[in-house]
Amino acid sequence: MAASGRDDEKTGEDISSVMGFSGFGKKARTFDLEAIFEQTRRTAIERSQRVLEDRQKETQGALSGGPSTASKRRERPSASTSSRQQDSDDSSDSELIGPPVPPGLTAQADDDDELVGPPLPPGYRGSTADDDDDDDDNDTMEDDDDPVKKIPDTHEITLQHGTKTVSALGLDPSGARLVTGGYDYDVKFWDFAGMDAALQAFRSLQPCECHQIRSLQYSITGDVILVVAGNSQAKVLDRDGFQVLECVKGDQYIVDMANTKGHTAMLNSGCWHPKIKEEFLTCSNDGTVRTWDLNNEKKHKSVFKPRSLQGKRVTPTCCTYSRDGKLIAAGCQDGTIQIWDRNLSVHTKFHCRQAHAPGSDTSCLTFSYDGTTLASRGGDDTLKTWDIRNFKKPLQVATGLTSYFPMTDCCFSPDDKLLVTGTSVKREEGNGKLVFFDRESFRKVYEIEVASASVVRCLWHPKLNQIMVGTGNGLAKVYYDPVKSQRGAKLCVVKNKRKEKQAETLTQDYIITPHALPMFREARQRSTRKQLEKDRLDPVRSHKPEPPVSGPGRGGRVAAHGGTLSSYIVKNIALDKTDDSNPREAILRHAKDAAENPYWVAPAYEQTQPDPVFAEEESEEEDTDKEPEWKKRKI
Structure with a gap:
């Protein structure tokens, strides 16, 4: 192999000389891999032998009471390379296969025994003394595998939304803000970072006037909120509650709902597209599911019309997108679940006619995080999971989950191993529960008693690892774990309550008039406390009550004869001793x-009043003679 390498090198030199670049650059470095492997093997063998020798000497010294291995190791001179080479050659019969044995191994090994396999873990001493440590490690691994241990329910906070049912919950993608909506028409905004331990909402409004809030959801960017209420027009609000968009209302006299621009009946549900931030989805009692574009408020984007087996119109009660946004699913009043391709609105892609009991309102549809499983919460008190690749029959079914609300939720845990839903109860007949099911076996693995009212909404945020619950008595609860959860409720529970500012009724706002004349300028107050002391001494500013009147009375107030006008009259008039019988x-x-002393009438006419002229008196006889004949009495 070395010869072939040299031939290749020579050939390369010939080519470089022919091409004319033999004088440029540096020669590539070559490695002899066989020599490197051989050197590594010998080094490992020597190290293993030294460890074994030291361990044997330590064992013999312990039995004979000799010096310790550490002292011997310090006294022993380092062996030369040649001696190591000789020792390794002599002990070729007892070669160790595999990596060296770790230090701390006290298990006795004979000279002829060979160690085969990987090294033993550190801390192993050849006995069962550390079985407890192994059990602890196994328990830790089991805790990691057990999804129930990951449920964050050790702590909780309660947000008081109102007195009526909390029918909608929404958390932004970052988990910083929560919005709640209810049957009292209110939408309240909660900021975890801005709240203190008093847990007060920083904004409350009624975006849809006197219509119950049915659904709230933040967009994927968290800058706008979709509000679906009991009217026919969905609204989009920004993070501060100001209106961004209101969907147009359709013409209720048009028979074909595809030919009108918007919904014509009460909305039931809505959600945002998981990938496209401007698109959202709504469903209504007019029998349609419509998609909308945030930039076009004049008309819907597309229309999907659920149909029964006879081809009649069916009311969709809930709707959702798949995780990739390619599918649109709707649960209907006849118990069916119908799924369309987002780009093909005529025929359904998946259809299950007997998903839930006919006539029951399916309250929630949600896809798992892996996108293969669909969970449905039915009005027939069941929870079912479906494989959309085989949509004929459900994978798992859980029964006995009472539901009285048309928006009872279900959701998957962030690790996709659990499925969560809430149960409803009648008033004063028990507690509403949050029930956790294992996704594979569908066995009920855990439950939380939330409140003495129904559990309507539930939301498990993947980033915060916190569970939000809306109840039937106006409460929104947040469950969290200080160790397993992030931010969210942990930010506000550690803050102290702000001190309420006392209403200072005696203080007066100081009005600054910068261009006033010096004679009209007031001395600028330097201390509020001094000003309060001065105002306290002023009877007008401090509203000091007037003392009782002494004497005849003044300013409409009676004297000390009594506290009322009637007592004054009784004292001064009714008990007057003068006799006014005539x-x-x-x-x-x-x-x-x-x-002699005119005061009331005469002074007013003193300048203008003429002198009075009175007629002279005449005798009666003269009067009778002067009377005309027609006035005389006939006898």
Whole structure:
């Protein structure tokens, strides 16, 4: 082989000289691999022999009470290369196969025994004393394989959304913000990084007025939120709650729903496309599933119309995209699950007629993270998984899961090994539970009692590793583990509550007038405390109550005769000792004073009033004579 290498090298030199570049560059370095392997093998053999010799001497010294191996190792001079070569040749009969034995091995080995196979692990001493350590390692590996150990339920926080059912939950992709919606028409925004231990929402609004919120979801970029309510027009809000888009309403008098621009009846569900950030999906009681483009609010993008076995219109109650966004699935009121290719809206690609009981509303459809399994939560109190490659019958079925709400959720765990759903209960008849099923065996492996109300929504965020739950009594709960979870609820529970600012009723805002004249400028207050002390001494600013009136009274207030007007009247008028039995005499008693000192009427007409002229009095006889004939009385 070496000869052939030299021939190739010579041939290369001849070619380089012919081509004319023999004088340029450096010669390539060559390696003799056989020599390298031989040297490595010899070195490994020598090292193994030295370890065995030291161990034998240590054992013999322990039996005879001689010096330790460490002291001998320090006293022994290093052997020369020639002696090692000779020793290795002499001991060729007892060669060690494989890598060297690790230090710490105290198992007795005879000179004739050969060590075959890989080295034993460190810490092994040839006895069963460390079986407990091995068991601990096995337990750790079992914990890693057991998905139940990964459920983050050691701690929880409760967010008070309201008093009615929390029917919608949404978390942005980063897990920083949570939105909740309910039957009370409110949508509340929660910021985990900005909240303190008081756990208050930083914004609350009613985007759809008096319509119940049915679905909330952040887009894949987290900058907008899809709001699906009980009306026929879905809305898109930005992160601060301002409206970005409102879908157009269709014409309800058109028979073919494909010929109208939007939904004409109440919406049931909606979601964003997992790959395209501008596209979202909605389904409605008008019997259609429509896709929309965020940049075009005038018309839907495409229409899918679920049909029954007889070809009649069927109402879709839930809809979703597959993980790759190529398929659109809808669960319908007749118990069917229909799946279309996103680009072919006429005929279904997969169809199961008897997925759930006929007449039951399928409340949720969700795809697994690997994209091969579809989970459906039916209104017939069942949870089923389906293989979309063989869509004729379900893979697994779980029964007895009570559901009273048309939006009861189910979701997969981040590692795709568990399936989670919630159960409903009637008022004061038990607790709603969060139930965990093993995906393969569909055995119930764990459950959490959430509250004394139904569990409606559940959401397991893959980044945070935290579980969000919406209940029927207005609570949104977040379950987390301080070790296994990331950020999210861990950020706000460690913050102290902010002190509430006391309302300072005595303080007054200081108005700065920069161009006022010096005589109108007020001295700028330097301390709020001093200003408060001054205001306390001022009876007007401190609203000091007026003291009781002494004397006859003033300003409409009565004196100390009593607290009311009636008591004043009783004291001064009703108990008056003067006798006013003859009212005419009581009035005429003041006539002389009024004539001598007129005060009420005469002063007003003193300048303009003319002198009064009175008629002269005549006798009665003259009066009768002067009367006309027609006035005289006939006798």
